[in-house]
Amino acid sequence: MSIVAAVATGGVKAALSVIRMSGEGCHELALRLFEPASGKPPKTGRASFGTLRAPDGSAIDTCVAVFSRAPKSYTGEDTVELSVHGSPVVTAAVLRELFALGAKQAGPGEFTQRAFLNGKTDLTGAEAIVDLVDARTENAARNAAAQLTGGLLAKIKEIYADLTYLPAHFSALVDFPDEDVEPADEAAVLETLKKAERELAALEASKERGRVLREGVPAALAGRVNAGKSSLLNLLCGADRAIVTDVPGTTRDTVETELTLGGVLLRLSDTAGLRETDDPVEKLGVERAEAAAAGAELLLAVFDGSAPACADDERVAALAAPRRVAVINKIDLPASPEAYRPAGFDAVVRVSARTGEGVDELARAVAELFGGAEPPNGEIITNLRQAEAVSRARAAVSRAVEATEAGVTPDAVLLDVEEGLSALAELTGASVRDDIVEQIFSRFCVGK
Ligand SMILES: Nc1nc2c(ncn2[C@@H]2O[C@H](COP(=O)(O)OP(=O)(O)OP(=O)(O)O)[C@@H](O)[C@H]2O)c(=O)[nH]1
Ligand SMILES: [Mg+2]
Numbered sequence: 001m002s003i004v005a006a007v008a009t010g011g012v013k014a015a016l017s018v019i020r021m022s023g024e025g026c027h028e029l030a031l032r033l034f035e036p037a038s039g040k041p042p043k044t045g046r047a048s049f050g051t052l053r054a055p056d057g058s059a060i061d062t063c064v065a066v067f068s069r070a071p072k073s074y075t076g077e078d079t080v081e082l083s084v085h086g087s088p089v090v091t092a093a094v095l096r097e098l099f100a101l102g103a104k105q106a107g108p109g110e111f112t113q114r115a116f117l118n119g120k121t122d123l124t125g126a127e128a129i130v131d132l133v134d135a136r137t138e139n140a141a142r143n144a145a146a147q148l149t150g151g152l153l154a155k156i157k158e159i160y161a162d163l164t165y166l167p168a169h170f171s172a173l174v175d176f177p178d179e180d181v182e183p184a185d186e187a188a189v190l191e192t193l194k195k196a197e198r199e200l201a202a203l204e205a206s207k208e209r210g211r212v213l214r215e216g217v218p219a220a221l222a223g224r225v226n227a228g229k230s231s232l233l234n235l236l237c238g239a240d241r242a243i244v245t246d247v248p249g250t251t252r253d254t255v256e257t258e259l260t261l262g263g264v265l266l267r268l269s270d271t272a273g274l275r276e277t278d279d280p281v282e283k284l285g286v287e288r289a290e291a292a293a294a295g296a297e298l299l300l301a302v303f304d305g306s307a308p309a310c311a312d313d314e315r316v317a318a319l320a321a322p323r324r325v326a327v328i329n330k331i332d333l334p335a336s337p338e339a340y341r342p343a344g345f346d347a348v349v350r351v352s353a354r355t356g357e358g359v360d361e362l363a364r365a366v367a368e369l370f371g372g373a374e375p376p377n378g379e380i381i382t383n384l385r386q387a388e389a390v391s392r393a394r395a396a397v398s399r400a401v402e403a404t405e406a407g408v409t410p411d412a413v414l415l416d417v418e419e420g421l422s423a424l425a426e427l428t429g430a431s432v433r434d435d436i437v438e439q440i441f442s443r444f445c446v447g448k
Contacts, residue, residue, distance in 0.1 A: 001022075001023050001024070001077060001114065002023055002104050003021060003022070003023035003024070003025055003026045003029060003102065003103045003104065004021070004022055004023055004103060004104050004105065004106035004107075004110055004111075005019060005020065005021040005022075005026075005095060005098045005099070005103040005104070005105065005106060006019070006020055006095075006105060006106035006110075006111075006446050006447040007019050007020075007091045007095065007446075007447055008020045008081075008111075008447035008448070009086065009447070010445075010447070011088045011091065011092075012086070012088065013086060013087060013088060014086035015085075015086050016083050016084070016085065016086045017083070017084055017085070017086040017087075017088075017090070017091045018081055018082065018083050018084075019081070019082040019084060019091060019094055019095065019098070020079065020080075020081050020106070020111060020447060021079060021080045021081075021082075021098065021103060022073070022074075022075040022077045022078070022079045022106075022111055022114060023077055023078065023103075024070075024077065024078055025078070026077075026078050026079065026080050026103070027067050027069075027078055027080060029098065029101050029102060029103060030065065030067070030080040030082070030098075032101055033052050033053060033054075033060075033094070033097050033098070033101070034050050034051070034052055034063070034065050034080075034082070035050050035051045035052075035053055036048050036049070036050040036065075037049045037050045037051070038050075042065060042067045043067075044067050044068055044069045044072075045066070045067075045068055045069070045072065046066070047064050047065070047066050048064070048065050048066075048067070049062070049063075049064055049065075050062070050063065050065060051063075052082070052084065052094055052097075054093075054097060055097070055100075060090065060093050060094060060097070061084045061085055061090045061093075061094070062085075063082050063083055063084045063085075064082075064083040065080060065081065065082050065083075066080070066081045066083075067079075067080050068080075068081075070118075071118065071120075074111060074115055074120065075111050075112075075114040075115045075118060075120065076114065076115055076117075076118025076119065076120045077114060077118065082094065105446075106446060106447065107441075107442075107446065108441065108442050108443070108444045108445060108446050108448070109126075109440075109441035109442065109443070109444025109445070109448050110441070110446075111447070111448060112126050112129060112441060112444060112448050113126075113437065113441040113444075116429060116437070116441075117437075122153050122428040122429050122430070123427065123428055123429030123432065123437075123440065124147055124152045124153050124156070124386065124427065124428060124429075125147070125148055125150065125153060126429075126440070126441070127147075127382070127383060127385075127386070127440065128144045128145070128147035128148035128152075128378075128382075129144075129148060129444075129448060130443060130444055130448075131143070131144035131147065131213075131214065131382050131383075132144035132145060132148060133445070133448070134214070135213075136216070136258070136260075136265050137213070137216075137260050137263060137264070137265045138260075138263065139213060139263045139264075139372055139375065139376055140213040140214065140265070142375055142376055143210075143213055143376035143377075143378055143380055143382070144378075144382070145378075146376065146377050146378025146379075147378040147380070147382070148378075149378070150378075151377055151378020151379050152378055152379055152380070152381075152386075153428055155199070155203065155379045156203075156424055156427055156428055157428075158199075159196050159199050159200060159393075159424065160421060160424050160425075162192050162195065162196055163192070163193075163196050163397070163417055163420060163421055163424075164421060165192065166189060166192060166193070166413075166414075166417050167414055167417055167418055167421070186404070189404060190401070190404050190405065193397060193400050193401045193404060193417075194401055196397050196420070197394065197397045197398055197401050200390060200393050200394035200397055200420075201394055203379065203381055203390045203394075204381070204387070204390050204391055204394050206379065206380040206381050207380075207381040207382075207386075207387040207390075209370075209371045209376070209380050210380045210381045210382035210383070210386075210387075211382075212264065212265070212370050212371065213265075213376065213380065213382060214382055214383070215265075216258065216264070216265030216266060216267050217264060217265065217266050217267065217297050217298050217370055218267050218269075218295060218296050218297050218298070219266045219267065219268045219269070219296050219297065219298035219299070219300060220268070220269045220271055220289075220292040220293045220295075220296035220298075220299055220300065220321075221233060221268065221269065221270050221271060221300045221302055222271055222274060222289055222292075222293045222299060222300070222301055222302065222316050222319055223273060223274070223301060223302030223303060223304075223313075223316050223327075223329075224273050224274055224275060224303075224304070224310065224312035224313055224315075224316060225248035225249050225250075225272075225273030225274075225275050225312070226246065226248045226250075226273065226304065227273065227302040227303060227304045227329055228302055228304065228329040228330060228353045228354075229251065229270050229271065229273070229302045230242035230243060230244045230250065230251050230255075230270050231244050231329075231353035231354065232300070232302060232327065232329065232351070232353040233255065233257065233268060233270040234353075235353050235356060235359065236259050236261060236268065236359070237257045237259040237268075238259075241255060241257050241270075242255045242270045248273065248275075249272070249273055249275070249277070249279070249282050249285075250273075251270055251271065251272050251273065251285065252272050252281055252282060252284070252285035253272075253285065253288065254269045254270065254271050254272075254285075254288050254289065254292050255269065255270040256268065256269045256270075257270075261362070261363050261366045261367075262362075262363035262364060262365070262366040262367030262368075262370075262372045262373070263367055263372035263373070264366050264367060264370045264371075264372040266298065266366070268300075269292040269296070271285070271288065271289030271292050271293070272285030272286050272288065272289045273286075273289075273312070274286055274289060274290070274312050274315050274316055275312045290319070293319040293320075293321060294319075294320070294321075296321050297321065297322050297323060298321065298322075298323045298324075298325065298366070298369070298370075299319055299320075299321035299323070299324045299325070300325050300327050300362075301316050301317060301319065301324060301325070301326050301327065301342065301345070302316075302327045302329050303316070303326060303327070303328050303329065303339065303340045303342060304329055304330055304336075304339070304340075305328040305329060305330050305331055305333075305335050305336065305339045305350065306330040306333035306334060306335060306336050306339070307330075307336050307339065308336050308338035308339065309338055309339060309340035309341075310340075313340040317340070317342055317343075317344070317345075323346050323369045323370075324344075324345045324346055325345060325346060325347045325348070325349065325362070325365050325366070325369070326342035326345040326347070326348040326349070327349055327350075327351055327362060328340075328342070328348065328349070328350045328351070329351055329352065329353055330352060330353070330354070331350045331351060331352045331357060331358060332352040332354050332355045332357065346365075346369055347365035347368070347369070349361045349362045349365050385436075385440065386427060389423045389424070389426050389427040390423075390427065392419070392420075392423040393420045393421075393423035393424050393427070394420075396416045396417070396419040396420035396423065397416070397417070397420045399416045400413045400416035400417050400420065403416065
């Protein structure tokens with residue numbers, strides 16, 4: 001493989017930047033620029049300090065270099081990592097010299113792709129790297145780290161191992177019908193298939209949580225005017241994001257912000273208070289509020305606990321969403337005996353957007369509804385490619401279960417099991433088409 005090089009830390013100003021190189025011959029290439037302070041060749045696998053010099057002998061920067069030998073490196077090839085001072089000018093100059101000496105610019109994800117091709121990681125591990133770098137919540141990062149260290153792979157290998165036992169046995173039956181191969185214990189075969197089916201179904205179902213981890217949950221605050229929606233948004237995001245006044249109908253346009261609540265990433269919209277109005281601008285705002293609620297997976301219906309209920313509260317309580325939490329606000333004020341009493345919500349919490357009381361309870365409710373309470377263990381499907389492969393494997397195993405139950409001959413079942421196995425092999429990358437590998441790694445950044 002040719003020698004490739006790239007900045008791994010992005011072209012930003014920082015204390016340090018790392019320039020990566022990989023490919024046979026990259027040590028020699030690096031040594032034409034890097035002059036170890038010790039005067040001796042750098043030891044592999046150790047950090048060595050030195051100076052990077054341009055061909056005219058002028059210093060470009062001092063740096064710490066790590067030379068690694070195949071296969072003990074990230075890519076499984078000979079690699080060099082140069083930690084230079086984090087100036088985009090310096091990194092550009094170093095790269096220019098490396099390119100002049102014959103290195104090529106690494107493509108997106110090329111280092112990890114080489115690691116995959118050299119068996120240093122499976123595909124779920126490689127994808128976990130993207131998820132880890134992209135993680136916007138601690139839970140998302142934790143899940144990616146668990147996947148990176150083999151969480152999902154271990155689960156899939158376990159299912160794979162259970163299923164591979166069956167073809168071996170069935171093949172013996174099919175290929176040597178006249179020999180006295182012990183017939184498969186039907187009950188045991190069925191149990192193995194059903195266990196695999198259950199585990200694959202659990203993985204299939206985990207894609208919902210994976211989506212929440214990666215993309216977050218679209219959520220909307222809705223409530224009558226002055227219920228305290230904007231105050232709550234500001235409190236939750238810790239910034240003065242939306243205008244708050246005691247004028248009813250302050251918010252007109254929807255205001256969207258991203259925040260983490262109960263470990264769950266919410267894309268939360270503050271909306272105009274719901275009420276009948278003749279004001280054409282406010283009318284549009286109310287329409288937008290209803291549209292935001294309709295598109296939300298989580299509705300935070302805000303009610304004023306210090307004021308008597310009114311028809312607008314009913315209208316708010318009637319908004320449909322897959323998950324609905326009633327938030328009784330203003331508990332710092334004396335409660336009104338005629339305040340709205342919500343019913344039919346997944347949770348009811350009492351808060352004060354003014355003092356912050358009750359926000360922990362709201363966070364817990366959200367965590368419970370979206371699985372944020374349980375730290376993710378990496379056995380979660382986090383992208384469409386994985387989801388599609390798991391679904392295919394599950395469908396194939398389900399067919400095998402059905403066929404076995406119907407007393408179909410083993411050779412027919414065998415085809416389904418093999419299809420399930422090949423879907424799992426695609427998932428881990430044990431057997432996958434080159435164009436699919438290209439496509440996966442093209443989603444990576446340059447330098448990864
Ligand atoms: N005492 C008290 N006052 C609150 C609380 N939350 C909001 N308020 C006050 O209630 C008034 C309305 O608050 P907003 O946050 O603007 O209410 P809103 O629901 O966004 O109102 P609209 O945008 O008009 O629909 C302001 O004067 C807030 O200071 C609370 O928990 N306690
Ligand atoms: Mg408002």
